[in-house]
Amino acid sequence: xxxxxQPRVPSGGVRTPAGPPLRLRPTPxxxxxxxxxxxxxxxxxxxxxxxxxxxxxxxxxxxxxxxAALLLRAGAPGPMAEPAPVLRLGTDRxxxxxxxRASVHVAPGTVAGVxxxxxxxxxxxxxxxxxxDADAVSLSLTVRRWGNYRIGPVHVQVADAAGAFxxxxxxxxxxxxxxxxxxxxxxxVDVPSVIGISGAHISRRRGPxxxxxxxxxxxxxxxxxxxxxxxxxxxxxMHTNATFSEQDTDVLLVTDTLVDIPPLPxxxxxxxxxxxxxxxxxxxxxxxxxxxxxxxxxxxLGHLIGPVRAGTGPRQLRVLTDALSRATREIxxxxxxxxxxxxxxxxxxxxxxxxxxPVIAQVGDLVAQGADVIVVDPLPLSVGDASALHGRPExxxxxxxxxxFWAEAWVMRRLLREQIVRELRERGVPVTAWEGPASLAPVVxxxxxxxxxxxxxxx
Amino acid sequence: xxxxxxxVAQAIADLRIVDPSQWALRLGALAALLLAAALVTGMAxxxxxxxxxxxxxxxxxxxxxxxxxxxxxxxVAFCVLVIAVVIAGPLGAGATLALAALLxxxxxxxxxxxxxxxxxxxRRGALAATVRRALPALGIGLVAGAxxxxxxxxxxxxxxxxMIPGVVAVVVLLVLLLPRDGAPPAPRDPTxxxxxxx
Numbered sequence: 001x002x003x004x005x006q007p008r009v010p011s012g013g014v015r016t017p018a019g020p021p022l023r024l025r026p027t028p029x030x031x032x033x034x035x036x037x038x039x040x041x042x043x044x045x046x047x048x049x050x051x052x053x054x055x056x057x058x059x060x061x062x063x064x065x066x067x068a069a070l071l072l073r074a075g076a077p078g079p080m081a082e083p084a085p086v087l088r089l090g091t092d093r094x095x096x097x098x099x100x101r102a103s104v105h106v107a108p109g110t111v112a113g114v115x116x117x118x119x120x121x122x123x124x125x126x127x128x129x130x131x132x133d134a135d136a137v138s139l140s141l142t143v144r145r146w147g148n149y150r151i152g153p154v155h156v157q158v159a160d161a162a163g164a165f166x167x168x169x170x171x172x173x174x175x176x177x178x179x180x181x182x183x184x185x186x187x188x189v190d191v192p193s194v195i196g197i198s199g200a201h202i203s204r205r206r207g208p209x210x211x212x213x214x215x216x217x218x219x220x221x222x223x224x225x226x227x228x229x230x231x232x233x234x235x236x237x238m239h240t241n242a243t244f245s246e247q248d249t250d251v252l253l254v255t256d257t258l259v260d261i262p263p264l265p266x267x268x269x270x271x272x273x274x275x276x277x278x279x280x281x282x283x284x285x286x287x288x289x290x291x292x293x294x295x296x297x298x299x300x301l302g303h304l305i306g307p308v309r310a311g312t313g314p315r316q317l318r319v320l321t322d323a324l325s326r327a328t329r330e331i332x333x334x335x336x337x338x339x340x341x342x343x344x345x346x347x348x349x350x351x352x353x354x355x356x357x358p359v360i361a362q363v364g365d366l367v368a369q370g371a372d373v374i375v376v377d378p379l380p381l382s383v384g385d386a387s388a389l390h391g392r393p394e395x396x397x398x399x400x401x402x403x404x405f406w407a408e409a410w411v412m413r414r415l416l417r418e419q420i421v422r423e424l425r426e427r428g429v430p431v432t433a434w435e436g437p438a439s440l441a442p443v444v445x446x447x448x449x450x451x452x453x454x455x456x457x458x459x
Numbered sequence: 460x461x462x463x464x465x466x467v468a469q470a471i472a473d474l475r476i477v478d479p480s481q482w483a484l485r486l487g488a489l490a491a492l493l494l495a496a497a498l499v500t501g502m503a504x505x506x507x508x509x510x511x512x513x514x515x516x517x518x519x520x521x522x523x524x525x526x527x528x529x530x531x532x533x534x535v536a537f538c539v540l541v542i543a544v545v546i547a548g549p550l551g552a553g554a555t556l557a558l559a560a561l562l563x564x565x566x567x568x569x570x571x572x573x574x575x576x577x578x579x580x581x582r583r584g585a586l587a588a589t590v591r592r593a594l595p596a597l598g599i600g601l602v603a604g605a606x607x608x609x610x611x612x613x614x615x616x617x618x619x620x621x622m623i624p625g626v627v628a629v630v631v632l633l634v635l636l637l638p639r640d641g642a643p644p645a646p647r648d649p650t651x652x653x654x655x656x657x
Binding site: 027028029031032033035036039040042043047049050051052053054055056057058059060061062065066069109111113114115126128130131132133134135137157159160161162163164166 | 476478529530531533534537538540541544545549550555556558559560562563566567569570571573574575576578579580581582584585587588589591592593595596597599600601603604605607608610611630
């Protein structure tokens with residue numbers, strides 16, 4: 001450990017605080033060299049056999065040089081002490097599917113062996129997240145799924161270059177926030193109702209705007225720059241352009257986190273659960289309407305995400321994605337947090353598999369209060385898929401037939417749910433499965449068209 | 460029978476995850492040790508019953524050390540080879556220096572392999588640092604050893620009165636270099652309360 005000093009840690013990212021110095025101890029390799037060398041040296045002297053001393057002389061020199069390097073190194077906190085290693089993450093916030101570099105930095109001239117415990121949905125390079133290197137050990141971590149991750153605790157073994165002395169330490173953990181993937185929606189930003197003051201949506205009201213509504217005779221109070229000179233010169237009477245006003249709207253995202261339905265084991269690896277689809281779809285819809293200048297809020301019927309007040313702009317997108325990524329996978333008490341009131345005309349997107357009565361009742365309340373409701377179904381497609389049934393019971397890992405018929409039960413549950421979906425559609429509430437960026441476009445357009453369609457009323 | 464099959468399957472699974480860099484280090488160390496044993500037997504490891512016994516013992520100890528680089532099997536293997544040299548008599552200058560180099564190489568490779576578990580990658584930086592430390596020790600040891608052999612070959616006998624100081628010097632060297640503490644401590648639990656007196 002010649003020239004030992006503090007670890008050189010690059011700036012930026014997040015890191016663990018500097019800990020107390022580590023206490024070095026001799027390694028079994030050091031013991032082998034000393035015992036074998038000393039024993040053979042003693043025999044060589046007693047028996048007068050210089051060749052025995054020659055055989056073990058490199059080992060003795062190796063041990064002596066290791067001791068000398070330990071005592072002569074500069075900047076060390078003590079003769080048998082080593083500066084504590086430091087764990088560093090390149091960033092503390094990552095998009096889904098992104099890669100972050102985790103590195104452990106030790107004093108120059110020192111060899112470190114690092115073991116990073118595995119995490120679900122996170123893949124490391126090298127494969128088993130274990131490596132040894134001099135001065136700094138770097139590992140790459142690719143996270144496939146949103147959420148909060150604790151990187152560590154990392155087990156570190158620090159040794160001199162010869163491997164004669166070593167110390168062990170545990171670093172971390174450090175928190176890493178992975179935001180959900182929010183693909184760009186292939187959908188118009190049109191909304192059924194505009195209820196704001198100014199924005200990007202063309203309303204039916206006449207007012208200041210850019211979309212031409214009519215060319216009419218000039219009236220007192222009209223703006224001079226709106227005069228249509230072509231029509232005026234043709235008719236001889238002053239005419240002006242009338243426009244539609246442009247307004248924004250409220251968009252409310254309602255997430256059902258009361259249940260998290262995983263895909264069947266037969267589904268492809270990394271298939272999303274219903275909670276994954278809910279979080280990603282919410283982020284995509286929020287990004288879509290925030291980009292259009294609308295106000296977006298979020299209400300969670302469960303207890304995983306928490307409410308987010310209405311806001312606009314990039315800051316609101318960051319607030320929403322932070323709230324979504326903080327959601328855990330712990331299922332709570334199952335009692336829904338009902339939404340009491342909603343402004344009439346609010347575009348409400350409900351992300352729910354429609355499996356519980358309180359959620360269905362909440363959808364009815366929203367419709368009754370005049371909101372324009374769309375239901376997005378995040379239930380994994382593999383769940384309740386009748387084509388996957390083959391008439392034989394599932395096999396457990398030990399080879400025996402399972403006495404649980406989950407696949408068949410889910411098929412029946414999905415059939416029962418179809419009635420609820422049909423009733424909602426008859427009441428003018430579109431229900432669509434989330435199948436990616438193109439999912440919302442036909443639904444939004446149909447909602448605008450269905451705004452004036454007759455609906456079934458219960459007498 | 461089932462537990463035996465599961466044990467074998469588990470052993471195969473454990474072998475499959477060993478990193479190639481670890482294979483290179485451990486098998487390289489084992490090869491150097493076996494070559495050292497062959498040198499001691501006069502490059503005839505199966506030439507006599509004693510040679511066969513020596514080769515098999517060193518092979519077994521080498522395999523144990525290869526599986527666990529921090530084990531003491533390697534020390535026993537070194538001692539077996541030294542005893543074999545004592546019994547067999549001087550090997551000759553070239554063979555003695557080669558034996559010293561081979562033992563040093565196997566020792567350095569096992570020391571590096573012990574820095575990380577078997578499934579871990581040993582990168583070039585760690586290997587380069589180990590080579591930078593091992594080469595000077597090897598060079599100094601071989602040069603000093605060659606000089607010592609040259610003196611012995613020239614008939615320079617060690618006076619009898621040097622025996623006692625020589626033994627004392629070896630004992631002092633042992634006392635200075637021997638580790639005073641036991642095995643490295645277990646990793647510290649970061650959540651445990653710290654002793655303010657420590």
